[in-house]
Amino acid sequence: MFFTSYPVPHRWLLISLCSLCIHGLTLAQTSVQRPETISGRDFIVAVVDTVPITNHEVNQRLIQLSQQARQQSGSSTQLAPSLQAALEKLITEKALLQHARDQGIDIDANALSQAQDRIAAQSQLSLEQLRSKSASEGISWQSFQQNLKTQLILQRLAERNVPSRIRISDAEIDAVMRERMNARSNTNPNIELAHILIAVPEQASASEVSALQTKAQNTLQRLQAGENFANVAKDVSNSSDKEQGGRMGLRPMDRYPSLFVDATARLKVGEITPPVRSGAGFHILKLVTKRASNVLTVTETHPRHILLRPGGQLSQTTARAQLAEYKRQIESGKADFAKLAREHSQDASGPSGGDLGWVAPGMFVPEFEEVMNKLAIGQIADPMVSRFGVHLIQVLERREAPISEREFREMVRNTLREKKFDETYQLWAQEVRGRAYVEYRD
16 A cells, blocks of 8 residues: 555655756766866866865756756846855765765665656656656766666655654644634634525526526515525525525535635625525525634545556556556546456555545655645546556545544644754754865865
């Protein structure tokens, strides 16, 4: 299965590989070089422990930093990084790589191959297309692999050393919990609406619409004259909830249609709206209850998926193509998602049609959850790659579900941990750099 547990790895660790490699950003090689001069016009500008940094490496890193600065600012007039900044970045990286070697961290061929496949899939490319793209940008495949291995080593080093350094106090957690609860109470109170629907047929003529609008106005006049809302709803409403007096249940405001929320935003409890037109017809709405929400809730998702695990004769490219074909068949009505999952999914959920049940945030690995969270109800994502294989994901439902204070506290703790990761990483990296022997050359 592909569930995860807290703490979730920092997102930087998961996206850096794609952002640093697929755009052709050349990084320094990690092999130890010992000669005091470099052939041609290149020359050594610094030495970190026994590892030299050449002028060529500094200029390449400067190009990378300039590209990143332009992408982040969206402006070509952004102040360019300096050669000194590029050199300092390389010195820190060399120190970290030496620290990784001291800790015995290395990346085997299988892990490197999986990372290559993941980058290719995230970029919607086959492995061969990725190699061609690398070559077109002037980067040999050997250099690409070495750069990727460097980033994997740095990622593994950070995973091993940074999380244990992050400190989060109970007072910080309490403050965030109070802030979120207050914000939720003010912006998303629990409300209950009741409505009367005068339905308008889809192909209704203008005269029919006019007659139904008149019926809605007459219904409003009955209510304004003092008739009981529930009795009028049972008498004239075309809604399925008319037997409950049109009441739609107490729920957080954001779980009502935005049309209803906007129409009742200025109402006091007990007041009603004039007829409001929707695609279904004319609604008369009553604000039955409104109160601050003191219940801790979380948005749960009900997804299903089909999982193919590349291996043997099934390549990742073939798996993606196969799932893309399944998606086309499902969306065209020629195939059923659950049936395909039972027949083909290589996951424990296969026999149940790929159904994964209701899940809270953080239950799945981040790469799966990120795609799932972007889907609308009923939507099927393009095939995506996780560390477990290739998935075809569909979201069936979403709901607000209550959680315990303990669960809420743990979610806040991990959110704070995520926010503090970058700061802690930078401080730790500078500590490692400070312990290294650095010699600057002219």
